[in-house]
Amino acid sequence: MQFKDYYETLGVEPGAGDAEIKTAYRRLARKYHPDVSKEAGAEEKFKAVNEAYEALRDPQKRAAYDQLRARGYRPGDDVQPPPGGFGGNGYGSPDFEEIFAGGGAGGGFSDFFESLFGRGGFGQQRGAGPQPRGDSRAKLAVSLETVYEGGTVRISVNNRTLDVRVPKGIRPGQVIRLAGQGAHGDLLLEIEYAANPQFEVDGRNVIHVLPIAPWEAALGATVSVPTLGGPVELKIPANSEAGRKLRLRGRGLPNDPTGRQPPGDQIVELEVLAPRANTEAEREAYEQLRDAFGDDWRRA
Missing domain, CATH: 2.60.260.20 (Urease metallochaperone UreE, N-terminal domain)
Structure with a gap:
């Protein structure tokens, strides 16, 4: 798994403020958007820009990434996750895993992103062994287009594919319950909005x-x-x-x-x-x- 320098991808310094990061993201997302860009490799660059912004726009994600980056990794360096993944060793959040669905800026993230911020534990710290029965929790990032129209999005949970109905107009923080789909009970999906290059x-x-x-x-x-x-x-x-x-x-x-x-x-x-x-x-x-x-x- 290769290290990615998200600051370099957005063309900002590691000490950049939120406004500067947002401005860089807007400019690059507009430049490489597949609907308008004629540049070779624009789609891959667009995905890279979205991934970098998704990592740096959230203070908790950014702090976790900065903690790893401080070890001196450079782009392309091989990074080996510790046993149990980064999620059980101070990186990411032991309380929530994050699922991206619904198109837009979410989805299609690299193995590096998923290993750093978690994708498969759903409410339990990785490597923590069997858990008592109870609901699992996860964050589900959906595109604004899905929020506007409503509809069904497809997610992967512990090597299973689930179709989740997202109500039209759902707000961040609202929860969708999937009965019996958690590791030891129900799966509670807390909604958040995925970054969007236009809105x-x-x-x-x-x-x-x-x-x-x-x-x-x-x-x-x-x-x-x-x-x-x-x-x-x-x-x-x-x-x-x-x-x-x-x-x-x-x-x-x-x-x-x-x-x-x-x-x-x-x-x-x-x-x-x-x-x-x-x-x-x-x-x-x-x-x-x-x-x-x-x-x-x-x-x-």
Whole structure:
């Protein structure tokens, strides 16, 4: 099993803050997303970026990873798990194992990730021997698309395949009980949301950062925006500035199964990006803009 440097994958320093890690993840996930990238090996790079972010976005996972990394491992170095796996030796969590399902950013993680953070103990410390009868607990990370639509996801538990029905709009922290599927009783799956390269969650709202060109910001435009329910057309008002937020009502997460929380909205935050001038015609276009606006545009 080869060591992976998750900081190197995201292009950040080990002391990077959460905001810097999130920004790097967004940039790389957008660059290598299989739906838009034409680069060779983009899908594998996209998976690597998702895995790195999944490891570093959670404080407990990051602390466990940093503890191992401090031993001086470099990318490609062979790492041998201790007897019973890392989960029984201070890495990962002895209280919860983590299962990823439902597509999106979850799933398809490397052996290194699974060995470090656990995948098969489900509520008991590895190598701890027989356990008394009782429920087992696990965290189930599901994609936002699955939360939006509801449906069935397939998971592997102790070399068994189970289909789990995920209710539409389920919230983090809610629990799905699978009767008789634990090691010594029922299996309790605590829901959490898998990282998504296009959306962040704020309560029942989802936030999407939309890159637009300077002329779209200045002149206004109608552009296609991804939502959890599929792309929609969004009208950008003229003279919009970077950071402006536009609301797509009802496009957030749906009402939760208890009916206690209403559906959310999608908040679209505008990010104005200047395309690179790679051709003579493009450079001339920028020169015309420079001449038209002059040097006083900052004061304006």
